[in-house]
Amino acid sequence: SQQGEEDPQALSIQEGENATMNCSYKTSINNLQWYRQNSGRGLVHLILIRSNEREKHSGRLRVTLDTSKKSSSLLITASRAADTASYFCATDAMLTGGGNKLTFGTGTQLKVEL
Amino acid sequence: GEEVAQTPKHLVRGEGQKAKLYCAPIKGHSYVFWYQQVLKNEFKFLISFQNENVFDETGMPKERFSAKCLPNSPCSLEIQATKLEDSAVYFCASSSRQSYNSPLHFGNGTRLTVT
Numbered sequence: 001s002q003q004g005e006e007d008p009q010a011l012s013i014q015e016g017e018n019a020t021m022n023c024s025y026k027t028s029i030n031n032l033q034w035y036r037q038n039s040g041r042g043l044v045h046l047i048l049i050r051s052n053e054r055e056k057h058s059g060r061l062r063v064t065l066d067t068s069k070k071s072s073s074l075l076i077t078a079s080r081a082a083d084t085a086s087y088f089c090a091t092d093a094m095l096t097g098g099g100n101k102l103t104f105g106t107g108t109q110l111k112v113e114l
Numbered sequence: 115g116e117e118v119a120q121t122p123k124h125l126v127r128g129e130g131q132k133a134k135l136y137c138a139p140i141k142g143h144s145y146v147f148w149y150q151q152v153l154k155n156e157f158k159f160l161i162s163f164q165n166e167n168v169f170d171e172t173g174m175p176k177e178r179f180s181a182k183c184l185p186n187s188p189c190s191l192e193i194q195a196t197k198l199e200d201s202a203v204y205f206c207a208s209s210s211r212q213s214y215n216s217p218l219h220f221g222n223g224t225r226l227t228v229t
Contacts, residue, residue: 041222042118043218044220050215086154101147102159104149104157106156
């Protein structure tokens with residue numbers, strides 16, 4: 001199974017509602033990142049939370065990290081139709097000499113309906 | 115440039131043919147990564163470079179896959195003798211710093227279809 005696994009696999013909500021996605025991982029991490037992928041496009045970085053942080057905000061996004069449970073959640077408040085996309089969590093592995101290699105989860109497909 | 119540029123956007127190859135994909139990282143970024151995405155889900159790490167040097171190639175199927183990042187040229191990913199299972203979207207990403215706290219910037223991918 002993957003280092004990062006998102007839950008749920010798919011989520012459908014109405015515009016204006018909040019959307020919550022969860023991510024679980026297996027090994028110790030240095031940081032966890034969330035990315036968005038619109039259909040036919042590459043990943044866009046949303047937010048990064050370090051292992052010593054518990055919560056982080058960016059606009060309508062709120063990310064939490066619980067290293068004891070090896071889990072993270074992404075909350076999108078007041079969702080919009082434009083938030084329709086797939087959302088992936090990614091955990092890093094620190095490489096000898098620096099640099100990062102991200103391992104991605106399987107993604108949550110979010111659909112926001114008008 | 116300010117975006118990771120991948121070419122071509124689509125590539126169709128018959129089984130057994132060669133496929134070559136290109137990636138121009140963001141100017142000034144030292145690290146380049148290749149990922150394979152199958153069926154809009156899992157992103158499988160293939161290989162990473164620090165400038166022109168291979169940094170991590172643990173994800174590469176070495177028999178048929180090769181990659182290069184040469185100075186003053188786009189990076190490339192080449193698949194010899196493609197197989198049906200190679201059909202996927204191949205993404206290139208770049209990042210600026212050695213630190214593991216650096217986000218990746220992705221291109222829009224090359225969709226490879228092997229028939």
